[in-house]
Amino acid sequence: MSNNASSLFKENENCWQTSQATHATPLIDGANYYRALHKAICNAKRSIFIVGWDIDSRIRLLRGDEEKNASAPSVISELLKWKAEQNENIKIYLLRWDSSLAFFSQREMWAKEVWDNKTPDNVKTTLDSTIPMGGSQHQKIVVIDDEIAFSGGMDVSTNRWDTREHLIDQPERVGPDGPHGPLHDVQVLTSGPIVESFAQLVRWRWDRINEQKATPFSPVKSTGSGVPPSWPNNFPPSMADLPCAVARTIPFMDGVEPVQEVRRMLLDLIAQAERFIFIENQFTTRQEIAEALNARLKACPELQVIIVSSYEPKGKFESEAYWASRIDFKRILENGVDDNRVKVTYSTLTNEAGESIQKRVHSKVMSIDDRYLVIGSSNISNRSMSLDTEVDLVFAGDTSQNQQDIIRVRHDLLAEHTGRAIEQVEQIFKSPDPLNNLINDQAPHGYQLAEVRDDQFTNKAWQPVFSSLSDPEKPLIAPIQMSNGKVVGVGNPKQKTIVFMMIALLILVLGGLIFWAGHSIPWLTADNLEQFLQDTRGTMWVIPTICVIYIIAGLVFFPVTVLSLAVAAVYGPIWGPVYGMLGALLSSATLFGLGHLMGIKGLRKMGGAKVQAVDDKFKDSGVVGVAVIRLIPIAPFSLVNLVAGISSIGLVQFLAGTFLGMFPPMIAKGLVGDSLGKIFTNPSPETIGYLVAGIAFWALMIYVCQKLARMYQLKKADAS
Structure with missing residues (x-):
């Protein structure tokens, strides 16, 4: 040696x-x-x-x-x-x-x-x-x-x-x-x-x-026997x-x-x-x-x-x-x-x-x-x-x-x-x-x-399977030789790819369930559902029906705007917004509680920067911040509800901000939804005029809300 x-x-x-x-x-x-x-x-x-x-x-x-x-x-x-x-x-x-x-x-x-x-x-x-x-x-x-x-x-x-x-x-x-x-x-x-x-x-x-x-590479030449400055x-x-x-x-x-x-x-x-x-x-x-x-x-x-x-x-x-x-x-x-x-x-x-x-x-x-x-x-x-x-x-x-x-x-x-x-x-x-x-x-x-x-800790029964996956000597998928003779390695799927694959799989499963339900449950048709909603008008079942529909729609991330327009088309420009607001608040409270149960670890990890942006709004502005988010959505309705559950804002504050931010646009949606329904059943200059006025009112409200939100943010920034 x-x-x-x-x-x-x-x-x-x-x-x-x-x-x-x-x-x-x-x-x-x-x-x-x-x-x-x-x-x-x-x-x-x-x-x-x-x-x-x-x-x-x-x-x-x-x-x-x-x-x-x-x-x-x-x-x-x-x-x-x-x-x-x-x-x-x-x-x-x-x-x-x-x-x-x-x-x-x-x-x-x-x-x-x-x-x-x-x-x-x-x-x-x-x-x-x-x-x-x-x-x-x-x-x-x-x-x-x-x-x-x-x-x-x-x-x-x-x-x-x-x-x-x-x-x-x-x-x-x-x-x-x-x-x-x-x-x-x-x-x-x-x-x-x-x-x-x-x-x-x-x-x-x-x-x-x-x-x-x-x-x-650019080291600084040593000036002595001591340690370098960054030590x-x-x-x-x-x-x-x-x-x-x-x-x-x-x-x-x-x-x-x-x-x-x-x-x-x-x-x-x-x-x-x-x-x-x-x-x-x-x-x-x-x-x-x-x-x-x-x-x-x-x-x-x-x-x-x-x-x-x-x-x-x-x-x-x-x-x-x-x-x-x-x-x-x-x-x-x-x-x-x-x-x-x-x-x-x-x-x-x-x-x-x-x-x-x-x-x-x-x-x-x-x-x-x-x-x-x-x-x-x-x-x-x-x-x-x-x-x-x-x-x-x-x-x-x-x-x-x-x-x-x-x-x-x-x-x-x-x-x-x-x-x-x-x-x-x-x-x-x-x-x-x-x-x-x-x-x-x-x-x-x-x-x-x-x-x-x-x-x-183990009887070694599953050792061959788990060792081959967790402690392999070679890639799980061998390199592929291309037609030009070049050998190309197969890497791990990127983290983003995994997330998108999971989302796609979830959509596929939900779509499959909806398709299965539409073909396997005889009464589950669009005509029957519309008739069911029409039948609830003036009955004790109208409010429970609306609430259940909004909760289910929130859980599957169904657009709340589309749902509100549909409710207004069935129940009219007055009761449509009232019922829609009630359903939206209940859906918000449900998903708020679900977000709280999911906790920061899971939800923040999945949502990334979008979740952080919503939470920052909550922390900065409280009730007003929630109202601004509802007026000028920076994230889907259901995601906002989930994020609120892990933020520092309380449920009462969150629902108050939701009401302030959603009720004015809900009135506009009521006019638009009611007009849409009447155009299909009784097209006339009057119904078309109502539709145009409703859309204009909706656009005006969005514009005014943006201005007000901008003024509030500038005022808050100046104060800080």
Whole structure:
């Protein structure tokens, strides 16, 4: 074995580029990463690149007193807007995966539109939909001013923030979707020559899918041995002058040759191990890696291996694809090896009150003795080795100081997982049996490592089905060879496409039901319905009938104007508007309640900017705002009712505004609807004149309402 650890790195084989990190510091857990990222964005002067599986505009980077006392906004979208407005020459690029159906409910809807609406023109957003069907954009990179880079396992996404204490009760551990449990993750911050590799990578990702190319690489020449100006000074470097390599997974994409540098790097690293391999990873399913670990354990009698992952799965896909496969991974790993030499574990806490909680592990870290440290985005899964886009940063221990830096990171992480001080872990690793000394005699009420028992979560019956969908090695749909010989990949459907397909499916189902009802229910004909309405005139059933019709029409988003015209045609210009107004109010109240039950999460996610526009009107203007929306509709009648249910306005205020905004136009609709009905039964100059007058009155009312609304908005703006 070579004394020079970095000699293992082979460009275009197990890595893309080799380089050096002048300064580096691991950022352990979300609170630290978000705090460092916030400071670095505040320091930025020329450019910011963020590439992620997700970039959620709602995420708060700071919490508690730090958030209250900050001079810059905490929410990521507000922070980037602030930075872009503060410095009009700065260029900000956001590249996020255009996610698939599997993550539809977990992601912010209409992400590009949201970011474009929230930020100025020098913030550019794009969604990458070029990843093969079943794969994902999984790299997590931030490059600032081409002088510092963040990379690792963390996104700016929901359910990521937590402190290193991973408390059972943590009020600040709440995101846009509500509270979440403890989560552990690792990112690394670097400066020096290595940043150019990440700068090239993010520009390549951006330029291949955008006509408007990113700003060229432009680092500021270093003026000394200190950290660059954009480095967050609240996180001083803990490592220095480390040789390193960048390893990627790139799947087949149009015009791109696939690479599996991560897979080859991990296999080569494992083959170098002699005494201790430490792994923490979200998923461990890749049997090839289990076989390599097992072979190395058998070849090196002194070698010990510990893996730290999560305790329980989230949902059927995780239990049947990842936890079922972890059973196989563990079986292969331990085959023919003494149990005392290998442990697959999770980190758990039981406090003095008997409350228990398990830390969810999302990090992707591996250390090999004191020679190598990997911090990256790659899971030990099939998809991370071949189908997703991944990037790992691998540090090599060429000098004694490099080796001490690598060891310190390992001890720091194991101290967190076992509830010990770093000094205690250091002493344990001086013993001949560090693995079992780590597991034994752990603090009774701190975090402890316990061995996984995955058979309690799955009987593996559905493993073949769910693994093929959730953890595939190849695209779910193979690339297609065209007649001209070109091979074209089939990507995941875009988020917009999924939404439109769902809407089309809903319309198709409703249309099918209406068609079926029209042909299967003998009495359900237009003539019978008209006769039924006519028969209710002057009876006790008129009001219940109108109310039921308006409620049903509201639920299926039937245009309220068409319905009001029809009611006026049947009941006349006086009672038609009265009945129509009553039905509209009841329909509004019904959908208001439905919107309240649906909640912000579902409705706001589906409606995107249109929902936000309606809600902003409610917040700004109350009853008057509702009246303005009803007079000058900015969204369909039913959507306004649903959005009102999740807004800050009350039901009484909403109905009052609805009445004020709808009753004047309802009178005009009564004249028009009544005239339309009479034209068909008794066409005469008088009825035609009524129709023309009604339409003119309606148009005049819309014009006057627009003027009044504009005057009100200008007056309110002047007052504020």
